[in-house]
Amino acid sequence: MQVYADNAATTKISKVALDAMMPCFETIYGNPSSLHSAGQEAKEALEAARAKVAQCLGCEPREIYFTSGGSEADNQAIISAARYGARKGKKHIISTAFEHHAVLHTLEKLEKEGFEVTLLDVHQGHNITAQQVKDAIREDTCLVTTMYANNEIGSVLPISQIGAVCKEAGIPFHTDAVQAVGHIEIDVQAQNIDMLSLSGHKFHGPKGVGALYVRRGFPLVNIIDGGAQERGKRAGTENLPAICGMAAALEDACAHLEENTVKVTAMRDRLIEGLKQIPHSALNGDEVNRLPGNVNFCFEGIEGESLLLLLDMKGVCASSGSACTSGSLDPSHVLLAIGRVHDVAHGSLRLSLCEYNTEEEVDHILQVVPEVVSYLRGMSPVWRDLQNGKREYIL
Ligand SMILES: *Cc1c(COP(=O)(O)O)cnc(C)c1O
Numbered sequence: 178m179q180v181y182a183d184n185a186a187t188t189k190i191s192k193v194a195l196d197a198m199m200p201c202f203e204t205i206y207g208n209p210s211s212l213h214s215a216g217q218e219a220k221e222a223l224e225a226a227r228a229k230v231a232q233c234l235g236c237e238p239r240e241i242y243f244t245s246g247g248s249e250a251d252n253q254a255i256i257s258a259a260r261y262g263a264r265k266g267k268k269h270i271i272s273t274a275f276e277h278h279a280v281l282h283t284l285e286k287l288e289k290e291g292f293e294v295t296l297l298d299v300h301q302g303h304n305i306t307a308q309q310v311k312d313a314i315r316e317d318t319c320l321v322t323t324m325y326a327n328n329e330i331g332s333v334l335p336i337s338q339i340g341a342v343c344k345e346a347g348i349p350f351h352t353d354a355v356q357a358v359g360h361i362e363i364d365v366q367a368q369n370i371d372m373l374s375l376s377g378h379k380f381h382g383p384k385g386v387g388a389l390y391v392r393r394g395f396p397l398v399n400i401i402d403g404g405a406q407e408r409g410k411r412a413g414t415e416n417l418p419a420i421c422g423m424a425a426a427l428e429d430a431c432a433h434l435e436e437n438t439v440k441v442t443a444m445r446d447r448l449i450e451g452l453k454q455i456p457h458s459a460l461n462g463d464e465v466n467r468l469p470g471n472v473n474f475c476f477e478g479i480e481g482e483s484l485l486l487l488l489d490m491k492g493v494c495a496s497s498g499s500a501c502t503s504g505s506l507d508p509s510h511v512l513l514a515i516g517r518v519h520d521v522a523h524g525s526l527r528l529s530l531c532e533y534n535t536e537e538e539v540d541h542i543l544q545v546v547p548e549v550v551s552y553l554r555g556m557s558p559v560w561r562d563l564q565n566g567k568r569e570y571i572l
Pocket of ligand 1 (some may be wrong): 185245246247248249277279324326327328353354355356376377378379385386387
């Protein structure tokens, strides 16, 4: 059995998305900026896609800017708010310690330019509260940027409350909603969100395409200069096939949101219950406010990489927040941010499900994960030390 349980990394493209893309390769291949009929046909497809994305977020089509993905949208949103803030002498930004690197690395760059960044602590309940945001606000705060849902541990942040706090304080609020869009109902108006990043490949659309929602009137800054595409805010000929595929995938995801949530949540909860039975294990992430498809555990005494390799041999594609998989020696900054020590953070496993997964696949995972964990523990010197008391259990 082959089980794909790494949907937080990327998803399989849906038939709906693929069907929406094909005409853009075969017949609607004009440049949307061209004045002739082929160009105008492409322009119509582009604007229809924009309207679909806007519809799913509860905003106006002209508030949607297409980008190359979630990372670019995050960069553009944060840089724009920083430039706007700096013009008014405000150079303080609030974010969280468990953001995606697209946000954290952009913030680090701004720090080198003299911005001050407050990263909110996520130890308590593996999440943040709106009160933490409120307490961190200063006279010179120019942006609050918090993710909607965490990609590693699945915690869903109190976005509506944070939006309300920011609105009251008059501070722009951006959210990296890459893990949430298409999986959680979003209404940027009701939730007081000023900017929001999304990415096509996290909801069964194509890779390399995303969008940034920006509330009308907010001064967006270009990070790619050139032609006048996207109302002058993002140069480059539009990736029409990908944009149409993403819009169709999003429309489909929003239309089936409730039934998908019910199905995926049930599988997630069965996995969590089953894996909790493994001794010296701990669930990572918010137990209540959690993405429907996210399961993330730490298992004491083992290495995440070996776990992933053995699971792959048994047909399970999963992910880990451990060292080698990410190409660095440090374990995931997210697991460290919630207070997992290095040793334990190295032994983590993320299983991320979608509506294409089945109960039979969950059965298979529930059979092989405990087997592989105990096999690895059988060979682990760390586990031996824990067992004979030379080392103390943490979990
Ligand atoms: C995947 C992801 C991104 C990056 O999106 P890309 O489209 O791959 O650039 C950013 N933030 C979060 C939370 C993600 O999960």
